[in-house]
Amino acid sequence: MDSLTQIVLGAAVGEAVLGNKVGNKAILYGAIAGTIPDLDIFASHFTDTVSALAIHRGFTHSIVFSVLFAPIFGWLVSRYEKYKDFKAWSWLFFWALITHPILDAHTTWGTQLFWPLDIRLAFKTIFVIDPLYTLPFLVFLILTMFQKRTSKKRKLYNGIGLTISTAYLALTFVLKDAALNHFESALQTQDINYQEIDIRPSPLNTILWNANVETKEAYLLGDYSFFDTKGITFESYPKNHELLGKLIENEKVKRMIAISEGWYTINKIDDKLYYNDLRFGLLNMESQSQNFVFKYFIDVDASGNVNFIEQEKTQRDGKKLMQDLWERIKGN
Structure with missing residues (x-):
């Protein structure tokens, strides 16, 4: 806290x-x-x-x-x-x-x-x-x-x-259990086969809950407010774990995966690899956003040493997230 x-x-x-x-x-x-x-x-x-x-x-x-x-x-x-x-x-x-x-x-x-x-x-x-x-x-x-x-x-x-x-x-x-029931019911209704589900409250409240759902090739991200009147929708994010290549054997990479409990995706932008820790969600609620709260550039130097460099967050990111959250808490 x-x-x-x-x-x-x-x-x-x-x-x-x-x-x-x-x-x-x-x-x-x-x-x-x-x-x-x-x-x-x-x-x-x-x-x-x-x-x-x-x-x-x-x-x-x-x-x-x-x-x-x-x-x-x-x-x-x-x-x-x-x-x-x-x-x-x-x-x-x-x-x-x-x-x-x-x-x-x-x-x-x-x-x-x-x-x-x-x-x-x-x-x-x-x-x-x-x-x-x-x-x-x-x-x-x-x-x-x-x-x-x-x-x-x-x-x-x-x-x-x-x-x-x-x-x-x-x-x-009690609130978490109630939210989990809603997510599981939505997954069943939409006939989505999944391996694991992990939920948590969104920032500053326990009314709006976020879910990470693991499938074979992707992670599904969804949210649910106790004021919702419509069904839950899920956004799909490809795992892209294969983009790590031989880096998957690096000890520091293995430790990072363990720290994030396996909830991560990889992005390749301009030949640079980025590691996204999914446990803390996104900095905004835009569809298919890649602006994760904890996003790291995977830096590999000439000697093969690996470093994770956290990407900076701005006040603008925080302000946008608060605005999005307030609107979303009120229901869909």
């Missing part, structure tokens, strides 16, 4: 664990702990794109990381804070750290919660930024901060915020 959401979650968890003892300091340290796992993003400055993608939401988003570092942070804070309970501080950091990857596990990218096992947990029920999850949570956290440490309202407001956010997260599973 986005940084603000993780700060709010960490702060609320910190308050729940130690707010009655240290007041707003529990919120402060919970917020700090809630951001720590995402420090792995700095790996992109020291390694190649594929390695950075593999590292992201890896070790720092695991149970192992929370167990190892919670007592370290707890000990450091207990050394200089007036409240000296090492166990209590460690408990605060553990819960603020572990809830971060648990929440991230609900997004499309997922987390390696069980690192070092090579398992990425991704429920794909919520987009990385969802105002319906974050804003009510934030409001009740702010109300909590303005209450006295021993006030019953403090515990009440924080509890309401945690309850609403958790209930909404649970609701996203």
Whole structure:
């Protein structure tokens, strides 16, 4: 999830664990702990794109990381804070750290919660930024901060915020299941034979859902809004995996395919190869658009070394996507 959401979650968890003892300091340290796992993003400055993608939401988003570092942070804070309970501080950091990857596990990218096992947990029920999850949570956290440490309202407001956010997260599973039923029904009605289907919410909401459907030669992309009155249509995108040629044996290419869970297409434009990660969809909703959110130029140097160079996205792309989404959410 986005940084603000993780700060709010960490702060609320910190308050729940130690707010009655240290007041707003529990919120402060919970917020700090809630951001720590995402420090792995700095790996992109020291390694190649594929390695950075593999590292992201890896070790720092695991149970192992929370167990190892919670007592370290707890000990450091207990050394200089007036409240000296090492166990209590460690408990605060553990819960603020572990809830971060648990929440991230609900997004499309997922987390390696069980690192070092090579398992990425991704429920794909919520987009990385969802105002319906974050804003009510934030409001009740702010109300909590303005209450006295021993006030019953403090515990009440924080509890309401945690309850609403958790209930909404649970609701996203129900919404995903309902959307999946609609996609599967449409595929059956249109007599489409498919191998696998993968769905996820579109940006900023859980009303409009996107589907990737794998067939033998192509991927079908479709969308469904709970306000739709017409049937679901699917756009076909050829896999073009054969365009990789011998590159399919390259270790970095294999890692990239594993990272995208096999959901990818290849385009050849002006003798240049581009790798499209289908899991995050398109930057617009135009028919047969090739403007994928995550599109990489496959650069092969004179020595045969392979590098994936992410194609830049512009503010114009984002603005166009928001306009398209708003219109599409309202139904077809």
